[in-house]
Amino acid sequence: MSANRLPWYRRIAEAVRRIFAVSSKRYLCDTCKWDYGNACSRPERPNALTCPDYKKK
Template identity: 55%
Template sequence: MWWHVKNLFRRILLLDPEFLCDTCKYDYPRACTRPERPNAMRCPDYRKGGK
């Protein structure tokens, strides 16, 4: 819960507007079932290559 609130504040303040999922090649439902998608800030499965 706290992590989501912290993410929201960071997003609003534009301190860290980039979510990993935005550039991850697994950012679609069949490839990634992680609950943090599409707003992951840290992810051990991240692979660059998305949009």
């Protein structure tokens, strides 16, 4: 069964589950190469969930 054939209440439950999965994820900055000193001046630091400049340490 494809996702858009789910009843509406299942789709809402899925959406909530996904939001919680994202919010419980660790912030990207914790593992980012640029998370030291003045290396990064992005406003989302240190709590970036998405970042175009992210680079793994």
